[in-house]
Every structure is written in C-alpha cells, then in structure tokens.
Amino acid sequence: MSAEPGFWGTRRSGVSDLERELTRLRRAQSxxxxxxxxxxxxxxxxxxxxxxxxxxxxxxxxxxxxELALRHPSRAIVVLADxxxxxxxxxxxxxxxxxxxxxxxxxxxxxxxxxxAHGDVEDRLAxxxxxxxxxxxxxxxxxxxxxxxxxxSFGDLVGLADRLIVDSSDVARPEIMLPxxxxxxxxARGLFGLTDLxxxxxxxxxxxxxxxFDVPSWRAYLDGITGVRVGFAVDMDGRxxxxxxxxxxxxxxxxxxxxxxxxxxxxxxxxxxxxxxARRDGARIMVRVRPRFERGLAEGxxxxxxxQAATAELAEFVVKRQPDAAHQTATxxxxxxxxxxxxxxxxSPAIVELIGEELSIMGSDRTYEQALRALxxxx
Amino acid sequence: xxxxxxxxxxIFGGSGDLAARKLIPALYNLALQRLLPxxxxxxGTSRRPLTSDQYRAELRDAVALHSRTKPLNEEVWRxxxxxxHFIATPDDAGYEELRQLLDGLDRDVGTQANRLFYLxxxxxxxxxxxxxxxxxxLRGATGWSRVVVEKPFGRDRDSARELTELIHTVxxxxxxxxxxxxxxxxxxxxxxxxxxxxxxxxPIWNRQYVDHVQITVAESIGVEERAGYYEQAxxxxxxxxxxxxxxxxxxxxxxxxxxxxxxxxxxxxxxLRALRQITGADVMANAVRGQYTRGFIEGEPVPGYxxxxxxxxxxxxxxxVALKCWVDNWRWEGTPFYIRTGKRLPKRSTEIxxxxxxxxxxxxxxxxxxxxEPNALVxxxxxxxxxxxxxxxxxxxxxxxxxxxxxxxxxxxSFMVDAPDAYETLILDALRGDAxxxxxxxxxxxxxxxxxxxxQTWASSGSPSPYESGTWGPPEADDLIARDGRGWRKA
Numbered sequence: 043m044s045a046e047p048g049f050w051g052t053r054r055s056g057v058s059d060l061e062r063e064l065t066r067l068r069r070a071q072s073x074x075x076x077x078x079x080x081x082x083x084x085x086x087x088x089x090x091x092x093x094x095x096x097x098x099x100x101x102x103x104x105x106x107x108x109e110l111a112l113r114h115p116s117r118a119i120v121v122l123a124d125x126x127x128x129x130x131x132x133x134x135x136x137x138x139x140x141x142x143x144x145x146x147x148x149x150x151x152x153x154x155x156x157x158x159a160h161g162d163v164e165d166r167l168a169x170x171x172x173x174x175x176x177x178x179x180x181x182x183x184x185x186x187x188x189x190x191x192x193x194x195s196f197g198d199l200v201g202l203a204d205r206l207i208v209d210s211s212d213v214a215r216p217e218i219m220l221p222x223x224x225x226x227x228x229x230a231r232g233l234f235g236l237t238d239l240x241x242x243x244x245x246x247x248x249x250x251x252x253x254x255f256d257v258p259s260w261r262a263y264l265d266g267i268t269g270v271r272v273g274f275a276v277d278m279d280g281r282x283x284x285x286x287x288x289x290x291x292x293x294x295x296x297x298x299x300x301x302x303x304x305x306x307x308x309x310x311x312x313x314x315x316x317x318x319x320a321r322r323d324g325a326r327i328m329v330r331v332r333p334r335f336e337r338g339l340a341e342g343x344x345x346x347x348x349x350q351a352a353t354a355e356l357a358e359f360v361v362k363r364q365p366d367a368a369h370q371t372a373t374x375x376x377x378x379x380x381x382x383x384x385x386x387x388x389x390s391p392a393i394v395e396l397i398g399e400e401l402s403i404m405g406s407d408r409t410y411e412q413a414l415r416a417l418x419x420x421x
Numbered sequence: 422x423x424x425x426x427x428x429x430x431x432i433f434g435g436s437g438d439l440a441a442r443k444l445i446p447a448l449y450n451l452a453l454q455r456l457l458p459x460x461x462x463x464x465g466t467s468r469r470p471l472t473s474d475q476y477r478a479e480l481r482d483a484v485a486l487h488s489r490t491k492p493l494n495e496e497v498w499r500x501x502x503x504x505x506h507f508i509a510t511p512d513d514a515g516y517e518e519l520r521q522l523l524d525g526l527d528r529d530v531g532t533q534a535n536r537l538f539y540l541x542x543x544x545x546x547x548x549x550x551x552x553x554x555x556x557x558x559l560r561g562a563t564g565w566s567r568v569v570v571e572k573p574f575g576r577d578r579d580s581a582r583e584l585t586e587l588i589h590t591v592x593x594x595x596x597x598x599x600x601x602x603x604x605x606x607x608x609x610x611x612x613x614x615x616x617x618x619x620x621x622x623x624p625i626w627n628r629q630y631v632d633h634v635q636i637t638v639a640e641s642i643g644v645e646e647r648a649g650y651y652e653q654a655x656x657x658x659x660x661x662x663x664x665x666x667x668x669x670x671x672x673x674x675x676x677x678x679x680x681x682x683x684x685x686x687x688x689x690x691x692x693l694r695a696l697r698q699i700t701g702a703d704v705m706a707n708a709v710r711g712q713y714t715r716g717f718i719e720g721e722p723v724p725g726y727x728x729x730x731x732x733x734x735x736x737x738x739x740x741x742v743a744l745k746c747w748v749d750n751w752r753w754e755g756t757p758f759y760i761r762t763g764k765r766l767p768k769r770s771t772e773i774x775x776x777x778x779x780x781x782x783x784x785x786x787x788x789x790x791x792x793x794e795p796n797a798l799v800x801x802x803x804x805x806x807x808x809x810x811x812x813x814x815x816x817x818x819x820x821x822x823x824x825x826x827x828x829x830x831x832x833x834x835s836f837m838v839d840a841p842d843a844y845e846t847l848i849l850d851a852l853r854g855d856a857x858x859x860x861x862x863x864x865x866x867x868x869x870x871x872x873x874x875x876x877q878t879w880a881s882s883g884s885p886s887p888y889e890s891g892t893w894g895p896p897e898a899d900d901l902i903a904r905d906g907r908g909w910r911k912a
Binding site for chain 1 (some may be wrong): 720769772774799804805806811816822824825829831874910912
C-alpha cells in the first residue's frame with residue numbers, strides 16, 4: 043500500500059491504517075529526537091480542517107499551514123473535493139498522510155492528512171473526517187475557494203467546527219456572498235465563531251482610523267463626517283473587481299457610527315459604488331468605493347481611505363498605502379493645512395500570517411458581524 | 422518477571438475463533454518473549470474431529486495472520502507447535518482420551534499436573550464442560566488447577582450465581598479466573614499506577630476537584646458475525662456490565678492496602694456496591710438506549726442494525742447505551758460518572774476522562790478566557806494507549822490570551838515498544854496464579870445487580886431510539902448530559 047510518498051505523503055487504506063502510519067512516523071521522529079538529546083512531547087492545540095475544491099488551492103493551503111506548525115502544533119486534515127473534473131458514478135474517498143518536518147520544528151507535532159473525495163460524496167464526507175480529528179481539541183474549518191454553500195457536506199463539516207474561517211477577498215459578486223456570510227453569522231451564534239480573512243486584512247486600517255479620533259480635539263469630527271472615499275486595488279485592465287474588503291470597511295464605519303442607509307446610487311466610474319447614507323443626526327452624506335490600479339497590490343486590497351468632515355473647520359483624514367505596499371501613511375489635514383503625518387509599517391498580508399492570527403482566537407467577532415449586517419443593509 | 426511453573430493449558434473451544442485469533446497468538450508471543458515455562462504444553466479440544474497435525478497447520482496460519490509481531494518466527498513456532506496437541510471431545514470417550522493425554526504429558530515432560538483450563542466456548546457449553554472436568558478427573562492428582570471463564574458471565578444476577586455454583590462443584594473460588602480482557606490492557610493497569618504510584622494525582626482525585634467523569638467505549642464496527650449472540654445480549658450485557666463497570670471501579674476505588682488480588686478486588690467491589698441503582702422511573706431520567714440505522718463509517722455506506730444478517734427486522738436490542746451513574750460514597754458524593762458505549766459510532770475509541778472543576782476564581786478577562794476549558798486528564802485505552810492532560814497556557818502574543826493545550830503521553834512513542842496484548846498479560850497472570858486482573862464472584866454479582874433493573878425496565882416497555890451510523894448516538898444521549906450543563910467530550 044505504501045507507494046513512494048508524494049506531495050501528500052503515502053496513501054493509506056483507511057483510518058486505522060492511517061493512524062498506524064502516523065504513529066510509526068511519530069516514533070521515528072521521537073527516536074531521532076532522542077539521538078539529538080531531546081524528547082518529543084506530542085503537544086497539540088488544534089485540529090484544522092481545510093476544505094478545497096481545487097487541487098491548487100489545497101496545495102497552497104497545505105504549504106501555508108505547515109509553516110504555521112511551530113506556532114500552532116496541530117493536525118491538519120485537508121479535504122479535497124474536486125467535483126468538476128471527476129465524474130464517478132460511485133463516490134469514493136482516499137486518504138493520505140505524512141508528518142512533514144520543517145527545520146527546527148522537530149519538537150513540535152504537526153500531522154497532515156489528505157482526504158480526497160472522488161465523485162459525489164456529499165452525504166458521507168464528514169464520516170471520513172470525524173474519526174481523524176484529535177479528540178477534545180478545538181476544530182477550525184478553513185473553507186477555501188468558492189463561497190460556502192448550503193450543501194450537506196458544508197453543513198456537516200461546519201457542525202464539527204468551533205470556528206469557521208472564510209475569505210471574502212476572491213469574491214467577484216459581493217452582493218451575493220456578503221449577505222450569505224451575514225446569514226451564516228446569524229446561524230453561527232453560540233455554535234461556532236466565524237471569521238473572514240478579509241476582515242483580518244482590514245485590522246491595520248481600522249486601527250489607524252480609530253487612532254485619529256483618539257485625539258480629544260479631533261474627536262468632534264466623528265459626528266461631522268461629510269463623505270468617505272475608499273479605494274481598492276484592481277489589475278491594469280480593471281477586469282478583476284473585488285470590492286468586498288472596501289465594503290467591509292464601509293460597513294464597519296456605518297455600524298460603529300450608527301449610520302443608516304438611504305440609497306445606492308449610480309457610481310461615476312466603472313466598478314465603483316456610491317451610497318447615500320444618513321448620519322446619526324440625519325444629515326445626508328456620500329460614501330464612494332473606487333477601484334484603483336496600483337502596482338504591487340493584490341486585487342481587492344485597500345489602497346487608501348479619505349474621510350472628510352466639517353465642524354467649525356473642514357478636516358480630512360487620509361490613509362494611503364505606500365507604493366512599496368509595506369508601509370502606510372496617515373495624514374491629517376485641518377482647514378487645508380497639513381497638521382500631522384506618520385508612516386507605519388504595514389504587516390505582510392500573507393495568508394500564513396492571517397491564518398496564524400485567526401488560529402489564536404477562539405471567540406466570535408461581534409464587530410465583524412455588526413459590520414457585515416450594516417453592509418447588507420446598505421447594498 | 423517470574424516465569425510460571427511447568428504447566429499445561431487446556432483450551433475448550435480450541436478450534437474456535439477466540440483461540441485462533443487471540444489465545445494461540447498470545448501464547449506464541451509469550452513464547453517469543455521467553456515468558457513461558459520450559460516445559461509447557463497446549464492442548465486444544467472441541468467436538469471437531471481434527472488430528473494434532475491438522476490443528477497445528479490451522480493454527481500456524483492463524484498465528485501468522487493475527488500475531489501482533491510479524492513475520493512468524495519459524496524456529497519459535499516449530500518448537501511451540503511440538504507441544505501443541507488436539508483431542509476431539511464429542512463424547513465421554515474423548516474426555517477419557519484427553520485425561521490420558523494430560524497424564525501422559527505430566528509423565529513425559531514433567532508438567533506436574535499443573536493445569537489451566539480455558540473455557541473459550543459459547544456459555545451454553547460451560548455446564549457440560551465443567552461437569553466433564555469433574556467426572557473425568559481432568560484435574561490432576563497433584564499440582565494446581567485453575568479455570569479461565571470468558572465473558573459474558575451469566576446473563577443476569579441469578580444465572581451468574583448459578584454458573585458460579587456450577588463451577589464451584591469442581592473449582593474453588595480462588596481457582597476461578599473470570600476474564601475481562603479490558604483489564605489486561607496496559608492503560609487500564611496504568612490507572613492504578615497513575616493513581617497510586619504518583620503523589621500528585623490522588624489528592625485531587627475526589628469530589629472537591631473532579632467535576633465529573635466520562636467513560637466512553639466506542640466501536641465503529643457493527644454487529645458483524647455476532648448477531649446471534651448480540652440479539653440476546655445488547656450493549657448493556659455486552660459492554661456495560663463488564664468493561665464499563667470495571668473501568669468505573671478502577672477510577673473510583675480507594676487506595677488498596679496492597680497490590681494483590683485480594684486487596685485490589687476488595688476495593689473495586691466496594692465501588693460497585695456504592696453504585697446507586699437506576700430503577701423504575703430513574704431509568705427514564707438516567708439511562709438512554711439507541712439502535713443504529715444505516716449511515717456512513719469512514720466514508721463507506723453501512724446497513725442499519727435491523728438490516729444486519731441474523732437480526733430481527735423489529736429487533737429492540739440496544740446497540741448504544743448512555744448512563745448517568747452516582748457512586749454513593751464519601752469520595753464521590755455529587756460527582757457523576759457519565760458512561761456510554763455503542764456500535765457504529767464514528768470511530769473506535771475507548772477513553773476515561775477526569776474532568777476537573779474550573780479554577781475557583783478567574784483573574785483574567787472574558788476575552789482572554791475564550792479559549793480556556795477546564796482541566797481534563799484523559800486516559801486513552803484504544804486505539805493508541807496513552808494519557809493526556811489538558812491545561813490552559815498563554816498564547817505567545819502581546820497581552821493575555823489563554824488557550825487550552827493538550828499534553829500527550831503516547832505509550833508507543835515514549836517506551837518505543839508495543840504494549841503487550843491484553844490476552845498475553847492475562848494468560849500469563851492466570852498461569853502464575855495472580856487473579857488481580859480477573860473478576861471475583863462478588864464483583865460480577867454487584868455488576869449484574871446494577872444492570873439488571875435497567876435491562877428489566879427496558880424489556881418491559883419502549884424501544885431504543887434510532888441513531889444514524891457514524892454519529893455519536895441518539896440525541897437523547899446529548900440531552901442526558903446537557904441537562905446538567907455539561908457535554909460529551911469529542912472523543
């Protein structure tokens with residue numbers, strides 16, 4: 043049964059065969075560690091199920107999580123259900139496993155299992171995953187690729203999870219996906235936490251915008267916001283339009299500041315969005331979401347934010363991503379005069395970092411849920 | 422390790438499944454480890470007309486297939502097989518022949534009439550065999566004689582008592598070894614070592630620190646070829662009455678005064694006696710039964726229990742049981758034991774979890790504590806024997822964020838050896854006369870006393886709740902524990 047190990051390790055004939063193989067691999071590791079004078083305590087903190095419907099996504103995800111092994115000793119179960127290519131009358135499930143060894147990671151346990159589904163296995167997928175979970179550890183489900191749908195395997199796998207991780211960044215039609223996510227959030231309450239990697243990408247932007255209004259003399263501008271512009275990156279031809287991250291930002295502002303939607307208007311540029319919104323005091327303000335071509339940015343990432351406000355004098359709060367994509371500059375302009383400027387490093391938005399961050403959080407994120415709800419009301 | 426005295430093991434049902442899959446492979450592995458006495462013979466017997474040579478050939482294949490060590494060591498097997506015999510005992514003449522063989526062995530190889538009789542037959546054959554052992558004077562004139570009796574031992578309290586009385590017509594109680602192979606497992610013995618060889622566990626092993634105990638014996642297989650037996654037994658008789666209650670006893674017992682058969686079993690039986698009876702209306706509140714329907718195991722479709730070969734289409738036999746038990750004594754007052762077992766559950770897993778109470782006062786913020794669960798000490802019995810301890814640790818980020826971590830002790834990876842098979846341990850103990858890991862008559866009696874009222878209540882009305890194969894039993898099982906604000910562990 044054990045052919046040459048490939049990318050996914052060796053193929054095993056079932057759960058008990060697979061567990062035996064993992065035990066053997068762990069022992070080999072343990073023996074090696076002893077020769078080096080160390081010991082292997084098998085400490086694990088979580089189970090991570092990765093669902094992918096395409097092999098490339100599955101491989102990319104597997105590489106990302108093996109890099110996380112040092113921070114998050116875990117058992118990863120990659121579920122690959124590629125229904126597009128294979129059309130087999132009878133559904134069937136294959137399993138592979140390995141214990142990848144990263145440099146310096148010998149003391150840590152990380153086991154990777156591939157559950158590959160052939161044909162239609164909607165009704166039985168979960169039954170192959172459940173026996174593979176390490177008992178009594180939290181289960182994270184990372185749903186890669188397309189939108190979570192209502193299929194039985196989605197429901198079954200989510201039923202196993204304490205936390206569901208999705209990524210709304212690749213979504214071409216946020217007007218469909220985002221309401222689905224909002225609905226899922228409502229279902230999730232008390233059962234599992236839901237996060238969106240796209241929301242995690244927004245964290246530095248939210249932090250810096252919040253910090254403007256921590257300055258007591260600038261706080262009054264919060265109630266006098268007259269307009270907001272949010273730019274997001276597109277490719278040169280303007281074909282791949284992924285505004286979800288920018289929309290989440292708008293939803294966040296709206297939910298925090300108690301804004302109510304009035305209407306969605308026709309934007310002045312292709313791919314953009316324009317909303318008329320009622321401020322808490324009833325004043326009508328405009329919020330624009332605009333695609334921008336910027337070299338070096340991933341499609342959909344925020345490129346800049348401009349918040350305009352008026353009290354006694356006019357104010358602009360601007361955050362821009364630097365051309366190197368690794369820095370952010372925050373500028374405050376009061377009465378047409380530049381008052382303050384600061385450049386901050388911008389954390390790498392690599393998927394590894396994002397997942398790593400998510401895996402250390404257990405609870406659900408109320409702020410995200412509220413932002414999503416506000417956003418759904420807007421659209 | 423003391424090697425047993427020269428002796429002969431006589432296996433009734435010697436050509437059966439248990440002998441081929443467990444007993445002979447266990448004896449062969451003992452031989453491999455040089456743990457059998459220098460002069461030792463194995464005599465198999467059953468009604469089947471087999472010659473010793475045919476018997477050896479059959480068992481050679483069985484051992485090659487079922488032995489935990491592979492491949493077969495031909496040298497050791499050949500020498501082992503030389504002392505392997507078979508006598509067909511369809512009638513009195515057969516038993517006479519058996520006696521002559523045993524006497525001959527004593528003379529020729531000096532086994533000194535030390536004899537271990539192993540009843541590896543269905544219980545229906547016990548009576549005839551025990552009577553034959555008596556009538557044909559199979560016990561030697563000198564030396565010791567012992568009898569190993571497989572489970573199930575009786576099918577209720579009365580029949581267990583009758584069986585004990587029957588066996589006592591030929592053997593004294595200290596010669597009776599009632600086997601429960603769970604007790605031969607390393608981790609089960611390790612419960613005693615963990616509790617009583619360490620100073621740090623016993624002080625917190627009580628109601629003050631332990632919130633509750635959960636014991637799970639989960640099988641992913643269905644009824645397989647055993648429908649005939651299982652239809653009559655059900656999960657309570659098959660697993661709860663013996664394995665599960667023994668585990669409860671080992672977890673709940675007081676420190677024995679010595680590690681010997683009397684002291685250990687004295688303490689175990691005290692726990693069994695302290696088990697609060699679940700009778701009448703309590704059965705509704707504290708006991709749940711289920712029966713599997715069709716579903717999926719490891720991605721493969723499997724039939725429902727009533728569709729299995731040999732099962733009645735309207736069978737009311739339970740394949741799943743969950744109970745909430747109380748041990749009414751000073752140590753455990755107010756700390757429930759939740760136990761469950763079932764077939765066609767999502768995975769094969771046996772474990773005991775000691776769930777501790779939360780820290781009395783929480784210093785940390787609600788957000789920081791989001792990932793924290795109460796401490797748990799888990800003894801895994803199968804498939805991978807080991808122990809794990811769950812505790813909260815700080816996540817390495819700025820600020821306090823707490824996360825539960827499992828620290829696993831894996832037998833295989835720590836000692837670099839496979840744990841011996843339970844049957845090896847138990848046969849060796851029986852040969853040495855150590856009954857610590859066997860069940861005494863008063864234990865069996867108390868075990869039946871506990872389950873009989875449940876079985877009777879269930880027999881008189883209602884039927885088991887269906888659960889889909891590949892799930893953790895019927896929803897009622899979740900309700901049973903959720904009512905107390907707790908939940909089953911993810912086994």
